[in-house]
Structures are given as structure tokens and as C-alpha cells.
Amino acid sequence: MKYPSFLKIACCLGVCVVFAGCGKKFDPASGAVSQAQVVETGNAALVSVEKPEQYPLATAGRVDVPDRLNVTGAVFPDISREVPVISLANGRVVDIKTRLDDNVKKGQLLFSVQSPDISTAFDAYLKAVNDEQMNNKAYLRAKDLYAHGAIAQSMLEQAEDAENDAKADLVAAEEQLRIFGVDKDHPSPIVNVYAPISGVIIGQNITNAAAAGVTLSGTATAFTIADLSHVWILCDVYENDLPKVHLGQQAEIRLDAYPDRPLRGRISDIGPVLDPTIRTAKIRIEVLNPGILRLGMYVTATFLSRQKVAHAVVPGTAILHLHDRDWVFEPAAGKQFKRVEVKAGNMLPGGNQEIISGVAPGQQVVKDILALEATLEAQ
Numbered sequence: 001m002k003y004p005s006f007l008k009i010a011c012c013l014g015v016c017v018v019f020a021g022c023g024k025k026f027d028p029a030s031g032a033v034s035q036a037q038v039v040e041t042g043n044a045a046l047v048s049v050e051k052p053e054q055y056p057l058a059t060a061g062r063v064d065v066p067d068r069l070n071v072t073g074a075v076f077p078d079i080s081r082e083v084p085v086i087s088l089a090n091g092r093v094v095d096i097k098t099r100l101d102d103n104v105k106k107g108q109l110l111f112s113v114q115s116p117d118i119s120t121a122f123d124a125y126l127k128a129v130n131d132e133q134m135n136n137k138a139y140l141r142a143k144d145l146y147a148h149g150a151i152a153q154s155m156l157e158q159a160e161d162a163e164n165d166a167k168a169d170l171v172a173a174e175e176q177l178r179i180f181g182v183d184k185d186h187p188s189p190i191v192n193v194y195a196p197i198s199g200v201i202i203g204q205n206i207t208n209a210a211a212a213g214v215t216l217s218g219t220a221t222a223f224t225i226a227d228l229s230h231v232w233i234l235c236d237v238y239e240n241d242l243p244k245v246h247l248g249q250q251a252e253i254r255l256d257a258y259p260d261r262p263l264r265g266r267i268s269d270i271g272p273v274l275d276p277t278i279r280t281a282k283i284r285i286e287v288l289n290p291g292i293l294r295l296g297m298y299v300t301a302t303f304l305s306r307q308k309v310a311h312a313v314v315p316g317t318a319i320l321h322l323h324d325r326d327w328v329f330e331p332a333a334g335k336q337f338k339r340v341e342v343k344a345g346n347m348l349p350g351g352n353q354e355i356i357s358g359v360a361p362g363q364q365v366v367k368d369i370l371a372l373e374a375t376l377e378a379q
Contacts, residue, residue, distance in 0.1 A: 060312035062361035067305035073235030081227035090213030091115030125173035135166040236280035
């Protein structure tokens with residue numbers, strides 16, 4: 001709830017400094033220079049009421065909760081789910097079907113390369129076919145001659161070995177064409193490259209007419225595809241806070257873009273090396289991506305420590321929520337109440353709310369902030 005009128009009243013009680021002049025003031029009668037006077041008019045944190053007993057007080061209770069550690073981080077791809085896309089055939093890119101940031105499916109055509117490697121591989125295949133046919137005929141002839149006692153067994157064995165070698169060369173040539181994705185019955189100098197996995201293209205290193213292949217200069221990776229169904233969140237945790245985290249610990253992830261959609265993650269790694277400048281370690285959190293996490297997003301991760309701390313508990317009606325800040329009023333000397341800024345936590349059963357800082361267990365606060373506001377407005 002917001003209380004604009006109450007804010008106006010509180011601001012009117014601020015400290016006002018009245019200057020009789022700026023710097024030094026000249027007195028024409030005496031010719032002397034007099035000093036400026038400073039007058040204090042009040043304290044913005046204090047409000048006065050005639051009958052403070054009309055506003056019941058509540059004594060802050062206590063609740064022991066796991067210590068919370070909040071850290072900031074960013075979204076990164078899971079490197080185990082990143083796959084480079086390369087062309088095994090060297091050549092020139094003649095057609096690109098996708099581009100950076102596109103979503104692709106496994107088996108989808110990404111780009112095509114015109115490659116002289118295909119001519120070389122097909123030539124080796126044709127020669128392997130001819131060699132196998134010739135060696136097969138020689139082996140059959142030697143087998144027939146040996147059956148009639150015309151040649152020695154060693155000559156038959158040589159012919160058989162030559163036939164086996166020719167078959168092996170033919171199989172290797174066929175496999176080379178298959179790796180390139182070429183149909184041996186309908187060869188083409190164009191090699192198509194398909195997506196090895198489904199995901200998002202997060203890196204592109206080729207353009208039309210560019211060179212592609214594993215033996216050419218530059219990077220061999222044409223595209224990089226990442227499966228973003230699971231992502232990493234990398235956070236920096238200060239050295240003093242490292243005892244509050246451990247492997248397998250659950251973390252609550254909140255996004256600035258979707259504050260009402262918290263996510264859950266798990267710590268999968270705690271960096272063994274500290275940053276020597278800021279004394280932090282990298283914490284890696286694995287998170288299932290429901291489709292809202294984008295690479296580079298900033299997030300806030302909250303860890304619940306094994307250690308517990310004592311926090312104050314006050315009625316929810318005692319807290320003033322104003323411009324993303326929380327306040328309570330404590331009794332002060334005389335007929336006054338003091339405004340104190342607090343950090344509110346989770347809502348608790350019975351209409352109570354946790355106070356993380358600003359109020360300690362056992363302290364008293366005004367139980368109903370609305371009643372106090374109504375009186376101040378009437379004044």
C-alpha cells in the first residue's frame with residue numbers, strides 16, 4: 001500500500017536550514033561584515049501526536065530462518081549442449097538457409113558448399129570400383145586354374161589377397177562419399193550441411209561466397225548451435241560468503257524482466273580459483289529454461305544457508321510500503337514516534353511479516369500505521 005499524503009506530512013517535518021545571507025553579509029551602518037545565521041527547524045524522522053496512548057504498540061517477535069544470500073549473475077549457454085557446425089568438404093559457400101539467432105531443428109538444411117573434394121572423392125570411388133572388378137576376375141581365374149592344378153596355392157592366395165584389398169578400397173571410397181553426403185549414383189559438386197541438433201544458432205562465421213571447410217584458413221566452425229532448454233547462470237560469490245554455499249544446493253532465480261516468475265536451479269560447480277581483484281569465486285547454477293531465459297540476462301540468485309539467523313516479526317499492518325522502501329514507527333521520547341527504515345521479508349501466518357533488518361526482536365513498533373496516518377492528516 002502507498003500513503004502519498006503521509007509522505008507529504010513527513011517531508012514537511014524535514015530539517016530546514018534558513019540562511020540570513022549567502023556567505024558573509026555586509027552591514028552598511030557599521031561597515032562591518034556579519035556572519036550568516038543557521039536555524040534548525042525539525043527532524044524528518046520524528047512525528048508528534050497529542051495522545052500517543054491511542055496507538056497500540058506491538059512487540060516484535062522472533063523467527064529463526066536460514067540465512068539468505070543474494071548474488072547477481074548472468075545467463076550463459078551450457079557448453080555441454082553447444083555443438084559446432086562444420087563442413088567436412090572444403091569449398092565455397094553457395095547458399096545459406098539460416099542465420100544468427102534462428103531456431104533450427106535437427107536435420108534442417110543450414111548451408112551448401114561447392115567443393116572440389118567431391119570430384120576427388122568420386123574419382124577415387126570409380127577407380128576403386130574398377131580395381132575391385134579386375135581383381136575379382138583375376139581371383140576367379142586363379143581359383144579355376146588352381147582347381148585344375150595349373151598354378152600353385154600361393155598364387156591363388158595372392159589373387160585372393162588382392163581381391164580383398166580391392167574390396168576394402170571400394171568400401172572406403174563409398175564411405176568417403178557417404179561422409180560428404182553424396183549419392184554415389186547421382187553425384188553432385190554441391191554438399192549440403194545439416195543441423196546436428198535442435199537449438200538456437202548463437203554463432204555464425206560464414207557468409208555467402210565465403211570459404212568453408214576444416215583445412216582452410218580461419219575457423220572451421222561455420223555455425224554454433226546451442227540447446228537452450230537447460231542453461232547456466234554464473235554468479236560471483238565473495239570469499240567471506242563461500243561457507244554459505246555448497247554443491248547441490250538449491251537456488252531461487254529471479255529475473256528483472258519477469259519478477260513474478262521465480263525459477264529453481266541447482267549449484268553444479270564452485271570455482272576453485274578466486275578472482276584476485278575482487279576476491280570472488282564463480283558459482284555455476286544449472287537451470288531448466290521454461291523459454292523465458294535469454295543469454296546475457298541479468299538475474300538475482302538467492303541461496304538459503306545451512307546456518308540460521310534470528311529475524312524480527314511484526315504485524316503486516318505496522319509496515320509502511322512507500323516507493324519500494326519499507327518503514328515502521330517506534331515510540332520516542334515525549335509524545336513522538338520515530339520513523340525507521342526496515343527491510344521487509346516474507347509474509348508469515350497470522351498476518352505477520354518478517355523483518356530482515358532495521359528492527360530487532362523485542363523492540364516495539366506502532367501496530368496500525370493507518371490509524372497514525374489518519375491522525376496526522378487530521379492535524
